[in-house]
Amino acid sequence: MNSKLTDDEKYRVKDLRAAIRRTRQRSSEAVYGSEDYWKYSKKELDGEDQISDLRFRALQRNSDLLDPSFERAAQEYKVQKERRGAKRRSILEKEKIFVKRNKILQQSSSTTANLTSTRAAYVDLLLTIQSQTGRQKQSDFSKDGLRAYGGTTKVNNSTYCFSVLDGTRRDKDGFVAAHIFPPSIGPKVMEYIFGRDARYEINSPRNALLLPKKIEKHFSAHQIVIVPARSDNSDVREWQFLIVDKSGLWNEYVSPFGPMRFSDLHGRKLIFPNDFRPRARYLYFHYLISMIIHFRAAKKTGIVRSELPDAEWPELMRAWATHGEYLRDNMIYGFMEEFGHDLPEDLKENALAHCAPIRSNSEAEELDEVIDSLGMIQIGSDNDDDEDDDDDDDDDEDDDENSLFNAALKQSAAVRRDLDAFAESPTSGPAALQGQISASLTSFSRTIDDYSSLSKKELIPAKQEKAFERVKNFRTELADYRLQFDRLRKEREEAQVTANRNELLGRRPHNAATPENPYAQSNLSAQHSAFASPHRQQAHASGGLSFGASPSDYNRETHALREQSFLANTNNQIDEFLDRGRAVLADLGQQREMLKGTQRRLYSVANTLGVSGDTIRMIERRAKQDKWIFWAGLVIFILFCWAVLHFLR
Structure with missing residues (x-):
């Protein structure tokens, strides 16, 4: 094939490449999530599209359209174009999420911030993340997760795991760890929604299922939910699949499970190898989000589902009949305030029946929890597969x-x-x-x-x-x-x-005509009394005070002033001690977070070392096998040479 460009096209490609380099430089200099960052990211994709279009047009002009090599090149061109389109949609989705998050942060910093409006914007942001980010980049199950859901079996260098669809062992490469609550939203959000005991379960097997890749894709896209199979027991032990969105999915095959279709999956019970189960509250959150997403989508298309749609969505409103306190009540109220006009009454009653009385010490503290959890949301870390x-x-x-x-x-x-x-x-x-x-x-x-x-x-x-x-x-x-x-x-x-x-000084006796001490002028009155002793009058005349106050009165006032100053200084010192205590408490909280981060790093290093140890042991075992093969081959070769020399000489 000949994809030779004309001179004008060469100059155009050269200019586009220079523009792409400048755009990448500016994008790297911009703050992640800013308007400039999104603008330059989209301009970079536009430049790549133009270069690809120029090259493909030159290929069409200079090639045989029936040539198989041209068909392969055309297919690759379409794949790359679709990939850039998916990346462009991902950028638009992330930009929308960043705008909403920054709006919440700006509202929280204003003096008119209140919990109700912030909570409504918060649940809208969560629903946007859930409905737009779609499939998460799931890592392989940890050893604890594999052990919890049946472990693995090795046969002829192939690894098999337990399938919840049919209870058989299947090739592990066809399965993926489906996180029920997305790990990208972060443990802070998980703690706020479900309570403090849920913060450390975001990467726990309690928040995951081992599902076939195709089912996991639609599960993360909220087209499939997992609900209790029985409603007569609050301790849910049996679960079943339900297809929420049947459009284009009902008659599709669930590969690699033979002729099984998604219609056969509807109402099918999950088969577990043991008594270990995922948390019901995480599955209920996934169920509630899925219902809200699809009822809102139906409302936007003009289909008002005011009554139970038994013909289209059988038993979806009655799918979760078990009772339990799963989600923070303020989150449920936020969903109702923000999306209640789009939801049927049955779903709203079902959600209100699963409120958990999780309380903060005050509205200000809960508002701080909401804002702090926003910083933990890892926007844009899940969908960039390339x-x-x-x-x-x-x-x-x-x-x-x-x-x-x-x-x-x-x-x-x-x-x-x-x-x-x-x-x-x-x-x-x-x-x-x-x-x-x-x-x-x-x-x-x-x-x-x-x-x-x-x-x-x-x-x-x-x-x-x-x-x-x-x-x-x-x-x-x-x-x-x-x-x-x-x-x-x-x-x-x-x-x-x-x-x-x-x-204190305003209470001195000479400032008032009548002193507050009733005995202050008793000496003066005694001098003019008709019944007073003359010796007493003489004593008063020679030694009394004309102002009616003794020196002890001034001593008491000075002592009271010193006591007041002492109490004021003590109060200031106590305030300083309280400030130091708050600072120490904040430092301890920071150290706690640092220790948690160190613990997570140590766990990651330990997992890496464990994988490296397994690899080293496998290499040593293979080297040992190769050594035995070498010596056995050497012995056979020597015997063969001896036989040739002995019998054919």
Whole structure:
């Protein structure tokens, strides 16, 4: 085949390649998730499309269209074009998710933020991620997961695992680990939705099933759900498949299971090799999300499903009849507030019947939990199947850097809001506000340090320079906040001391015509009494005070003033101790997170070492076999040579 380009086409391809290089450079310099990042990513795909189109047109012009090699080239051209189209759709989906997440973060940093509006935007973001990201990049089952679901069997260098479809052993290469709750959403979101005990189960076998690849694909796309097979027992032990979206799927074959179709899968029970089962709450969350997605899709197409659609979706509303407290009640309320107008009453009643009374200490704390969980969502790490591990690591670093930057912005806004509230009433403001501001400043400083250390690891000079500039601005803001806080605290202390002195000095006897001490002028009145002793009158005349106050009165006032100053200093010291305690507690929380990260790294290293050990043992075993084969062959060869020399000579 001849795909020779004309001179104009060569110049055009050269210009496009130069433009693509510039676009890639600008995209790498832009912050991941920013408008520039998405714009340059789409421009790069557009340039690749134009180059591919030019080359294919030249190939069509200079080749025989019936040539088999041309047909293969045309097929490859279509595959590459579809791949770029899928990547472009993925970029648009991620951009939409980033816009929603940034909107929630901006709302939370405003003074008018409230839990209801943030919760509604939060569930809308979760549903967008669930419905758009589709199939996750599932890793192979861990050893614990394989052991939990029947383990593996090796026969003739092939590995077989247990199939939940028919209870037989099938080739493990045809199966994949289907995470029920997507790991990309993160453990923080999992903890918020299901409770604290669910945070460490995101990569547990309780949150996964070993399914055939084709079924896992439609399960992750929310076209298939797994529901209880029996409704008379709250402890669910039997599960069954249900097909939610039958369009184009009902008559499709479930390869490699012979003539089985997806219609045969509908209502089919899962067969487990033992008593181990996945968590019901994760399967219910998947079921609820699937129902919301497809009822909303039906509403958009104009099909109003106000009644139970027995003819099209048999028993879907009655599929989950067992009772249990699965999801945080505020999440259920958020789903109802945001999507209730698109859902039938049966589904809303079913969801409300599975609320779990999971509570935070306050609305502000729950709002912080919602915002913190957003930073753990790994947007864009699941669908880029054509990216290598290095690119994934770069994306993870970008996500960490962006989450720290967003956290710093949020903390800066919170400190500024607290300082404004403190400045409005420095004398009458609560003492707890000072401790809150001090703890916020400590947390803000720690976040800046983390962001600074992460920016030093940035390999791209332009992005590193931008990160350093941000760190410099954050440190300037922190210094201004501390100066303002010290000034306001000194003003508060001076105002309190002045008020206390005025209160005490205002009670001195000579400032009032009638002293507060009823015996202060008893000496004066006794001098003019007709019944008083003359000796007493003389004593008073010679030694009494004309102002009606003894020196002991002034001593008592001075002592009371010292006590008041001592109590004020003690109160300030207690506030400082509380601030230090909050800072220590925050440091302990940070150390806890660092230890958890270290633990995860150690687990990863241990898994890697385990795989490497297995590989080394396999190599040693193979080398030992090769050695025996070599010596056996050598002996046979020597015997053969001896036989030739002995019998044929």
